[in-house]
Amino acid sequence: MATQDVEPGSAQRLDKDTRETLVTVVRHAFLLSWSFVVLFPLYWLASMSLKPPGQANSLPPDWIFLPTVYNYIQLAQQSDFVGAFVNSLVMVGASVVLVLLIGVPAAYVLSRYDIPMERDVLVWILSSRMLPPIAVVLPFFIIFRELNLFDTRIGMVLMYISINLSLVVWVMKAFFDGIPETLEEAARVDGATQFQGFRKVILPAAKPGIFSVAIISFIFAWIELLFGLVLTSFEAVPVTLFVYSFIGSRSIEWSMLAAASTAMIIPVAIFLIAVNKYLAAGLSFGVVIKE
Amino acid sequence: MSTPTQTETTNTEGLARVRDLWNDYLPYWFMAPMVLVMVSITFFPGAYDLYLSLIAEPTLNVFAAEFVGLENYRTAFTRGGAFHSFVITVTVVVSALLLESVLGFFLAAFVAGVESTRMKSFYRVLFILPMAVAPVSLATIGRLMLNTEIGIIPYVINTATPFTSPAFLSDLPLLTVILLDTWNWTPFMFIIFYAGLSSVPDTLVEASRVDGAPLWRRYVHVIIPYMKPVVFVAALIRLIDLFRTFGVVYGLTQGGPGTATQLVSINIYEQMFINNQVGVAAAIAVVYLVFVIAIANIVIAKVGFEGVWD
Numbered sequence: 001m002a003t004q005d006v007e008p009g010s011a012q013r014l015d016k017d018t019r020e021t022l023v024t025v026v027r028h029a030f031l032l033s034w035s036f037v038v039l040f041p042l043y044w045l046a047s048m049s050l051k052p053p054g055q056a057n058s059l060p061p062d063w064i065f066l067p068t069v070y071n072y073i074q075l076a077q078q079s080d081f082v083g084a085f086v087n088s089l090v091m092v093g094a095s096v097v098l099v100l101l102i103g104v105p106a107a108y109v110l111s112r113y114d115i116p117m118e119r120d121v122l123v124w125i126l127s128s129r130m131l132p133p134i135a136v137v138l139p140f141f142i143i144f145r146e147l148n149l150f151d152t153r154i155g156m157v158l159m160y161i162s163i164n165l166s167l168v169v170w171v172m173k174a175f176f177d178g179i180p181e182t183l184e185e186a187a188r189v190d191g192a193t194q195f196q197g198f199r200k201v202i203l204p205a206a207k208p209g210i211f212s213v214a215i216i217s218f219i220f221a222w223i224e225l226l227f228g229l230v231l232t233s234f235e236a237v238p239v240t241l242f243v244y245s246f247i248g249s250r251s252i253e254w255s256m257l258a259a260a261s262t263a264m265i266i267p268v269a270i271f272l273i274a275v276n277k278y279l280a281a282g283l284s285f286g287v288v289i290k291e
Numbered sequence: 292m293s294t295p296t297q298t299e300t301t302n303t304e305g306l307a308r309v310r311d312l313w314n315d316y317l318p319y320w321f322m323a324p325m326v327l328v329m330v331s332i333t334f335f336p337g338a339y340d341l342y343l344s345l346i347a348e349p350t351l352n353v354f355a356a357e358f359v360g361l362e363n364y365r366t367a368f369t370r371g372g373a374f375h376s377f378v379i380t381v382t383v384v385v386s387a388l389l390l391e392s393v394l395g396f397f398l399a400a401f402v403a404g405v406e407s408t409r410m411k412s413f414y415r416v417l418f419i420l421p422m423a424v425a426p427v428s429l430a431t432i433g434r435l436m437l438n439t440e441i442g443i444i445p446y447v448i449n450t451a452t453p454f455t456s457p458a459f460l461s462d463l464p465l466l467t468v469i470l471l472d473t474w475n476w477t478p479f480m481f482i483i484f485y486a487g488l489s490s491v492p493d494t495l496v497e498a499s500r501v502d503g504a505p506l507w508r509r510y511v512h513v514i515i516p517y518m519k520p521v522v523f524v525a526a527l528i529r530l531i532d533l534f535r536t537f538g539v540v541y542g543l544t545q546g547g548p549g550t551a552t553q554l555v556s557i558n559i560y561e562q563m564f565i566n567n568q569v570g571v572a573a574a575i576a577v578v579y580l581v582f583v584i585a586i587a588n589i590v591i592a593k594v595g596f597e598g599v600w601d
Contacts, residue, residue, distance in 0.1 A: 019505075019506075023404075023506060027401045027404055027405070030397065030398075030401055031398070031401050031402065031405070031414060034394075034398060034418070035414070035417055035418075037474065038417060038418060038420055038421055038474075039417070039420075041432045041436060041474070042420060042421075042424075044432070044435065044436060044443060045428075045431070045432050045435065048435065057435075057441035059441065059443075059446050060446070060450075061443060061446075101324075102324045102325050102328055103325060105320075105321035105322075105324075105325075106321055106322050106324070106325035106326075108321060109317075109318045109321045109322050113318050123588070123591060124329070124333070125325075125329060126587075126591075127333060127584060127587070128329060128332050128333045129531055129532075130531050130534070130583050130584050130587045131332075131333060131336065131337070131580060131583070131584075132534055132535055132555070132556055132576075132579055132580070132583060133535055133537065133556070134537065134555075134556040134559045134560055134576065134579075135336060135337075135340055135559070135576035135577075135579055135580050136332060136336045138336070138339075138340060138343070138559070138563060138569075138572060138573060138576055139335065139336045139339035139340060139343070140336065141563075142339075142343075142349060142569075143339075161328060161332075162328070162332040165325065165328055165329065165332070169325065193314050194314060194317050195313065195314060195317055219422075219423075222425065223424075223425035223426060223427075223538070224538075225425070225426060225427045225537060225538035225541065225542070226537045226538065226541075226556070226560075229541075229560075230560075230564070240425055240427045240538065243425075243427050243428060243431060243542075244427050244430075244538075244541070244542055247427075247430065247431060247434065247542055252434075254435060254441070257431055257435075258431070258435065261424075261428035261431045261432070264425055264428055265423050265424055265425070265428055268422075268423040268424075268425070269420055269423035271423075272419050272420070272422060272423050273416055273419075276415065276416060276419065279419065279482050280482050280483050280485070280486030281486075283479055283482060283483060283528070284483045284486070284521070284524055284525060284528065285524070285528060287520070287521070287524040288483055288486045288487055288490070288521055288524070
């Protein structure tokens, strides 16, 4: 009888051990395959950008090759590409500064004051993200031509702000909610005005939030194609549109295209890794604030 | 101290008044720019789309406009292929959302279970990289790797497996688009789910482990219910963003072959800029706006955003 009692127990335990080993094996197999899925296209793009044009798309592929920066030099000599890259940097950068200036103070008010119908206000703000860009850009296309904003950097900056304002307000509100009000009360007791309290106490405390939301806003604007496609033609072309027009050209120079795409990805990848820790808070609109 | 002259007094007084105005009405000054921009990017385009969709020829002069009622809407849904593009869009949105959620969740759960902290951070950094790829660059990658003549993937399928590779971009365009988007944005779900999983208190997990519940049951009965708000929020944001999809499809197939991948966004774009049918484009845009906002609001009403407000 006693043995019978023990046996099912040990069998179960053995079973459990096997199961845990199985889970571990499946886990690693899964994670490794996904790593491959993630890395291979990136590797392929990068390697193609480092191959001489003739070798770029030979099949079977040359797995071993002498890397060359030829394509990048070619690209750097193309004023179209450099212009578009600089355009994107300037326009996206300016839009991020502006969207922070507009969004952060508003988020502070939403966090600290009793706003009537706050919930509706927040959903309204989020609704700007729900509007498909194509539906937004249609009226702006017509208005911009009237206002001479078509194909200008200023016009593009305005459109980029429209992508990110809701994100900034939501994420920063969540960050401000997490900063105790006693902090600014202490500052006010010391004779600071509300504004000074905000600028000298709250803003420094919210720095990580501002930093991460700035970078995420940068990324969302940087990867945007549609606004450039509709609202620019020559002067204010962003780098995404340059890559697009490259795809569209009759005879595609694959290695150059790969170089242009890689050049576009690298800064964003660096940014993503830099804010890695706060990415969840930023991407979830502040709903998941800590890990 | 000398007595201030008349002008100096008014200057300081004026300055003080400005400062008082600034401080007394601080919340209003802080809110005003945001509200102004918000009105101009929500109400203005919505109203203007509606106006454009009701008139024959676009004109800024409301009095000169020739109103045609719902004519543009009729054209959109009869000759404009609006219905077809809505079906395509919903197909892409729903399949990509499901794939990304499931994959993202498994990745998050598996990474959370990795013992070594160093490997954990390695995977975390590695798995977010696809998000660095702009949709138009992703289209580039897709064209490079899936091209029937020079693509590595068809080549590998043809040489290393007994199967003949399908022509991805012409035979399976919709599936290709969905898979590319999944590659691009699964990291988004992964990152948020991973944060959500990390927020599940250890005591809760320990308690269920003591109960002897198997792993899958711990997830189904304890962990997932606990992080439900996180799951909903991530899915909601991804849902909203999926309706914005444009770049990857336009770079990859331009809505083709034929109209096989013609998302609503692409349909509107083509009506406007290729067919020059502003009214029809605006009509589809209005329907799309209402459609997306309605869906998002239904989800929000269901989710309730626990913890965000109140």
